[in-house]
Amino acid sequence: MNDTLTLILYIVLGVLILGGVLAVLLRGPKAPKDGYPSTRDADDVRSGEDEAVTTVERPPSAAGRLVRLRERLSRSNNLLGKGLLALLSRDKLDQDVWDEVEETLLMADLGSGPSERLVEALQRRVRVEGTENPAHVKQMLHEELLAIVGPDTDRSLHLEGENGNPGVVLVVGVNGVGKTTTVGKLARVMVAEDKKLLLGAADTFRAAAADQLQTWGDRVGVQTVRSEKDGADPASVAFEAIKEGKAQAVDTVMIDTAGRLQNKAGLMDQLGKIKRVVEKEAPVTEVLLVIDATTGQNGMIQAKVFSEVVNITGIVLTKLDGSAKGGIVVAIQEELGVPVKLVGLGEGPDDLAPFDAKGFVDAILD
Known part of the structure; x- marks a missing residue:
């Protein structure tokens, strides 16, 4: 009995010793304290880090937007165009019809002066040319409306400076x-156009105006100069922006006010x-009023x-796609003597484009 028990103990002990040896062999060598060296090269590591950074967008060229924006403008101002064309297509263009035409123009915010001049010009041409043919009258309307909108008006944006200074654009x-959204869209x-700004x-x-502007800038890789303190002196922020812009030799500094x-x-x-503080560093080249x-x-x-406060050089009309009153383009130019230079026709980041007088009139009367 004792011999049998002893034999069993030896067998168990042998199994334990053999198991320990096998465990050591299978585990392999111990890893160094600092770990094994990476098999990835430095470029692989940097590539992984870059993937974590927010991708900078490359906005599309503004030239390709005009057709798309014209379609939206046509839809938004369709009531104005249809109303005018319906009136001018009547069998007889008597004074009652002309009064309705003028009323339609006034309701579209064209303004009393431009509305009266447009109606008088149409009446005169219909009388002189001796025609009430709807197609001919529509062409007359197109020509006279275009003349009032101003096809030859200088609508260029003065975005670049001279003598080594950046262009300075105040947006009010x-x-x-x-x-602020307009500043962001114009930055895009x-x-x-490969401009540095x-x-x-x-x-x-x-509240959060600086955050909003910085978000727009970050999306296209444009730096935003800001103060981290709410209620900071706006002129100081603008001054620092101009100084930084000159140091970086940018083409344009745009200032949201x-x-x-x-x-x-x-x-x-x-x-x-x-304006006074900014012009100690560089002249203001453009003052855009957003409406x-x-x-x-x-x-x-x-x-x-605003025109009484600063010298406005251009108008930006936002949400023109949401208004059936496209006549404000004419009225505001008439009142201020300042051209509409840009229009916003949607909520997308690239729904801002240069204003085109002919395209505007074409869209209304399409």
Whole structure:
């Protein structure tokens, strides 16, 4: 009995020893304290790091947008065009019809002066040319409306400076019209044209305005100069943006400004100070006023206030696709003597394009 028990113990002990030896052999050599060297080369590592960085977008050229934007404009202003063409296609163009034509133009925010001149020009041509043929009258309407919109008006954007200075663009307008968004969209247009630019977040009063602008800039690889302090001096931010733009030899510095109309004197002081401070470093080459096309006469009032504060050089009409009152293009040019240079026709990042007078009239009367 004792011999049998002893034999069993030896067998168990032998199995344990054999198992331990096998475990050591199968585990292999111990890894170094710092781990094994990577088999990936440095380029592979950098490539992986780059993939974690947000991809910088390459916006499409503005030239290809015009056809698409014209289609949207045609849809939004279709009621105006159809209303005019329906009136001018009647069997007899008497005074009642002409009164209705003028009323239609006024309702489209064309303005009393331009509406009256357009109707008088059409009446005169119909009388002189002796025709009431709808096709001929439509052509007359197209020609006279185009003449009022201004086909030969200089709508070029002055985005570049001289003598080694960057172009300086101030973008002004009341809060809520899409001012900061317009700066971001215009930045995309310029990047698509291989321009080097920098953004200045001088709207320091609206919560998250600087964050919004920086997001637009980051998407296309454009730096935004900003203050991390809410309520910082806008002129100081603008000044730093110009200094940084000169140091980087950029083509253009675009500055987003605050637009509070509650205090006209305060607005005047603020914008005036920004312009004075900025021009210590470089001349302002363009002042763009952003107006929401859907606000109609309120937009006209806003435009007048800003025109009294700063020398507006161009108008940007946003949300023109959401308005059946395309006449504001004519009215605002008439009132301020300043051309509409850019139009926004959608909420997409690339729905901003240069204003084209002929394309605008074609779209209305299509």
